[in-house]
Amino acid sequence: MKNNPQEERELIDACVAGNKNAWDQFVERYSKLIYSTLHHVLAETRFTDKKDIIDELFNETFVALIKDNAKKLQQFQGRCSLASWIRLITVNGAIDYLRRLKPVTTSLDEESEEGPSLADVIADEKAQDIRETLTGEDEKEIFFNAFKELDVKDQLLLRLLFIDEASPEEAAEIMGLTKEAIYMRKSRLVNELKKLISHKISVRKVGKDRQL
Amino acid sequence: MEENILKQIIRKNYLKLSLGTPKAECPSEEILAAYLERKLTPDTAKSLESHLALCSVCSEQIVLLNRVLMSPQTISPPSFLVERAKNLVSGASLATDILEIILAFGRDVCEVVRTTGKILETAGLTPIPVSVRSGPGTERSATTKISKNFESAYVEVNIEKLSDASFRIKVISMDSTSKKPLNDVRVSLFRDKRELESLLSQEGVTTFSGLTFNRYKIAVLKANSPIGEILLDLRKA
Numbered sequence: 359m360k361n362n363p364q365e366e367r368e369l370i371d372a373c374v375a376g377n378k379n380a381w382d383q384f385v386e387r388y389s390k391l392i393y394s395t396l397h398h399v400l401a402e403t404r405f406t407d408k409k410d411i412i413d414e415l416f417n418e419t420f421v422a423l424i425k426d427n428a429k430k431l432q433q434f435q436g437r438c439s440l441a442s443w444i445r446l447i448t449v450n451g452a453i454d455y456l457r458r459l460k461p462v463t464t465s466l467d468e469e470s471e472e473g474p475s476l477a478d479v480i481a482d483e484k485a486q487d488i489r490e491t492l493t494g495e496d497e498k499e500i501f502f503n504a505f506k507e508l509d510v511k512d513q514l515l516l517r518l519l520f521i522d523e524a525s526p527e528e529a530a531e532i533m534g535l536t537k538e539a540i541y542m543r544k545s546r547l548v549n550e551l552k553k554l555i556s557h558k559i560s561v562r563k564v565g566k567d568r569q570l
Numbered sequence: 571m572e573e574n575i576l577k578q579i580i581r582k583n584y585l586k587l588s589l590g591t592p593k594a595e596c597p598s599e600e601i602l603a604a605y606l607e608r609k610l611t612p613d614t615a616k617s618l619e620s621h622l623a624l625c626s627v628c629s630e631q632i633v634l635l636n637r638v639l640m641s642p643q644t645i646s647p648p649s650f651l652v653e654r655a656k657n658l659v660s661g662a663s664l665a666t667d668i669l670e671i672i673l674a675f676g677r678d679v680c681e682v683v684r685t686t687g688k689i690l691e692t693a694g695l696t697p698i699p700v701s702v703r704s705g706p707g708t709e710r711s712a713t714t715k716i717s718k719n720f721e722s723a724y725v726e727v728n729i730e731k732l733s734d735a736s737f738r739i740k741v742i743s744m745d746s747t748s749k750k751p752l753n754d755v756r757v758s759l760f761r762d763k764r765e766l767e768s769l770l771s772q773e774g775v776t777t778f779s780g781l782t783f784n785r786y787k788i789a790v791l792k793a794n795s796p797i798g799e800i801l802l803d804l805r806k807a
Contacts, residue, residue, distance in 0.1 A: 371670065371672075371785075371801060371803065372670070372684065373659075374668065374670070374801065375668050375669075375670030375684075375686045375801055376659070376668060376670075376686055377670075377684070377686065378659055378660070381656065381658075381659040382656050382659075385652060385655045385656045386652070389646075389647050389651070389652045389655065390644055390645070390646050390647065391644075392647075393645055393646065393647035393651070394638075394643065394644045394645045395638050397643075397645050398637060398638045398641055398643075399634060399638070402634070402637075413648075413651060416647060416651050416655070417651065417654055417655060417658075420655040420658055421658060424658060424659065427667065427668060427799075433598070433600075434600065435600060435763075437600045437601065437603075437604045437609065438600050438603035438604035438606075438607050438609055439603075439607065442603035442604075442606065442607055442635075442639075443599060443600055443603050445603070445635060445638055445639070446599045446602060446603045446631065446635050447599060449631060449634050449635050449638065450599065450631060453630065453631065453634070475579075497583060498583060501579075501580075501583035501584075502583075505584075510616055510619050510620045510623065511619060513619075513620070513623035513624075514619045514620075514622050514623040516580065516623070517584075517622065517623045517624075517629055518629070518633065520577050520580045520581060520584075521580070521581060521584055521626075521629075522629050522630065522633045524633050524636075527640075528633065528636055528637065528640070531606075531636050531639070531640060532606065532632060532633065532636045533619075534608055548573070548576060551576075551580075552576070
């Protein structure tokens with residue numbers, strides 16, 4: 359949907375001012391976009407009554423835009439296209455609504471504290487020895503310090519791929535890189551992270567040995 | 571080491587960092603959408619990437635938005651839903667306490683492009699649309715007067731063109747029924763969300779000078795309670 363920013367601004371101003379014709383035009387123009395967005399978001403969930411939820415959210419999205427004297431609409435400053443902004447408002451409204459109903463995916467909070475140790479990053483023959491000397495606090499601190507040393511784009515890529523479980527294609531779209539660049543960056547990032555963690559574990563171990 | 575083990579290590583330790591930033595520090599939806607549209611400056615984009623790397627709320631939004639954008643499928647809503655959305659706004663008014671005024675100025679002409687207020691009769695001028703013509707080469711001032719009955723007061727706005735690109739506006743606040751001037755009404759002039767000037771009315775009148783072709787918001791308050799807002803758009807014809 360290609361629209362003129364000046365025309366979009368005028369449409370919003372007219373809606374804010376209470377122009378009924380402008381509001382009708384706004385609803386006509388963005389209904390399909392909002393409805394399609396809700397379908398995509400709900401497709402990611404396991405709800406069985408998706409259609410009813412989509413219908414309700416469709417109305418709630420428009421209500422959110424005009425309530426309190428169209429406070430939300432007034433916030434739009436034109437830094438992105440109106441269509442993208444409305445999509446994100448729709449996505450956020452859906453996320454909030456679904457959270458109110460119940461959590462739909464496994465949250466990080468529910469994941470077990472068990473699992474491999476940071477020491478497993480180190481070569482197998484040394485891992486067992488080191489694992490026994492590392493406390494949970496040690497692991498947290500070492501990981502955080504290693505994470506901080508990564509380039510900002512690598513930090514984001516790590517989050518997208520390993521925490522948000524985005525595919526390399528999605529990460530490429532989000533970060534504005536090619537898929538090939540993402541694969542290369544991921545490979546380098548993994549090696550870099552292992553190296554940083556190994557180094558920090560070694561330093562920590564030497565420090566502890568000296569204390570003994 | 572298998573990637574799956576590394577992934578478990580990352581997830582476990584990432585959780586321990588107690589990530590998640592206060593909502594107040596999160597960027598606006600516009601900034602997030604502008605990032606995907608590559609409309610941010612390199613510095614702003616970098617700062618946002620740094621935030622996204624640590625904020626679960628924003629990263630979830632951007633991943634979902636991107637998934638929506640990557641899918642070409644569009645679905646039309648049933649017509650009853652569209653009609654219901656349209657009916658959220660009645661023909662009367664969406665916001666009874668907002669007065670919108672859009673004026674377009676040519677050299678000797680002032681046109682009321684749109685207003686939600688009432689265009690008043692003014693001495694020597696013809697209302698709807700207001701056109702002022704004078705002899706060739708001479709510049710005359712043109713005043714447009716528009717009023718609105720807000721819920722708690724009657725407000726009249728006089729927009730006067732002083733020169734090619736300079737305007738003066740008067741905001742006159744009166745009691746809704748007696749039409750007596752209201753004192754101590756605070757009137758604040760904003761442009762781009764920044765307050766330019768804030769004045770107390772004298773005998774119900776507040777005057778702002780030095781306005782140019784631009785969009786302004788004027789907030790009118792009495793004893794800290796809002797009377798209404800005026801959205802004023804002064805543009806070239």
